[in-house]
Amino acid sequence: MQILKRFLDFYINGSIHVALSVYALVCMTGYLFEITLIQIPALFAFFGTIVAYNFVKYDALARTQKLQMRTELKAITILSLLSFIAAGYYFFQLSKTTKMIAFVFLILTLLYTLPFFPNQKNARNWAGVKIYIVALCWVGVTLFLPIIHSGISITTDVYLVTFQRFILIFVLILIFEIIDLKVDDPNLKTVPQQIGVKRTKMIGSGLLLVFLLLEIFVAHLCAKSLLMKVCIAGSTLLFLLFSNEKRSQYYSSFWVESIPIFWFVLLMVFG
Missing domain, CATH: 1.20.120 (Four Helix Bundle (Hemerythrin (Met), subunit A))
Structure with missing residues (x-):
C-alpha cells in the first residue's frame, strides 16, 4: 500500500497526471476537428507540460536552496530532463507557425515563473492575473496549437x-x-x-x-x-x-x- 501511495505521489508531483489531461484535450481537438496527424502536437503538449509544470513548481524553491534533493525530487528531475528532450524532438516536427505559437507560450511560462525585471515579482505573483495566464496557456496549447499545426481555418x-x-x-x-x-x-x-x-x-x-x-x-x-x-x-x-x-x-x-x-x-x- 505504501508503494502504491509513493507511485501515486510521484505520478501527481511529477506532473504526469496534469500532462495526461492536456494530452486528452489535444486529442479531443483532433477528434472534434477531424485532425488525422494529431499525435505530434499531442505528444509535444504532453512532454512540454511535464517540463513546464515541474519548472514552475520547483524552480523557485531550487533557486533559493529550500528544496532538498530527496529521492522523489531526483526522480522528478530525471523525468523532467527526459521530457525536455522528448518535447524538443516533437517541437522540431511542428510547422513553422506552430513553433512560433509554442514559443509564445514558452515566454508566458517563463514570465509566470521568473521575474523579468530587477526587484519585480514574476507573473505568478501579480495580483489576480495567475488564473487568466494559466487558462490562456491551456486553451492555446490544447486547441490553437493543433489547429494551426494542421492548417485548419479558424x-x-x-x-x-x-x-x-x-x-x-x-x-x-x-x-x-x-x-x-x-x-x-x-x-x-x-x-x-x-x-x-x-x-x-x-x-x-x-x-x-x-x-x-x-x-x-x-x-x-x-x-x-x-x-x-x-x-x-x-x-x-x-x-x-x-x-x-x-x-x-x-x-x-x-x-x-x-x-x-x-x-x-x-x-x-x-x-
Whole structure:
C-alpha cells in the first residue's frame, strides 16, 4: 500500500497526471476537428507540460536552496530532463507557425515563473492575473496549437470551443484556488481571496451554465454531444460545490484534474 501511495505521489508531483489531461484535450481537438496527424502536437503538449509544470513548481524553491534533493525530487528531475528532450524532438516536427505559437507560450511560462525585471515579482505573483495566464496557456496549447499545426481555418465552431474550454479550465482553477486558500499568499488576490468562497462558487456555477448554453450555437448540435457536456459540467459543478480548504491534494491534483481525461473517454466511447 505504501508503494502504491509513493507511485501515486510521484505520478501527481511529477506532473504526469496534469500532462495526461492536456494530452486528452489535444486529442479531443483532433477528434472534434477531424485532425488525422494529431499525435505530434499531442505528444509535444504532453512532454512540454511535464517540463513546464515541474519548472514552475520547483524552480523557485531550487533557486533559493529550500528544496532538498530527496529521492522523489531526483526522480522528478530525471523525468523532467527526459521530457525536455522528448518535447524538443516533437517541437522540431511542428510547422513553422506552430513553433512560433509554442514559443509564445514558452515566454508566458517563463514570465509566470521568473521575474523579468530587477526587484519585480514574476507573473505568478501579480495580483489576480495567475488564473487568466494559466487558462490562456491551456486553451492555446490544447486547441490553437493543433489547429494551426494542421492548417485548419479558424471558424465559428473554433471560437465556440475556445470559449467553452476557457470557461471549463477557469472553473477548474477556481476549485484549486478554493482548496489552496489557506496556503496562498494574500497578495495573490485570487478570486476566493477577493470575493469569498461562496461567491466564487456562485460565479463558477454561472460559468458552467454559460458553458452549456454555448452548445446551442454549435453548427452541428447533437444530443450525444450535449449530454456529454452536461455530464462534464455536472461533474465539475459537484467538485466545485464540495471544494473547501480542508480537502486533500488528491481532491484537486488527481480527481479535479481527471475531468478533461473523463471528457475525452466519454467522447471516445459515445462520440
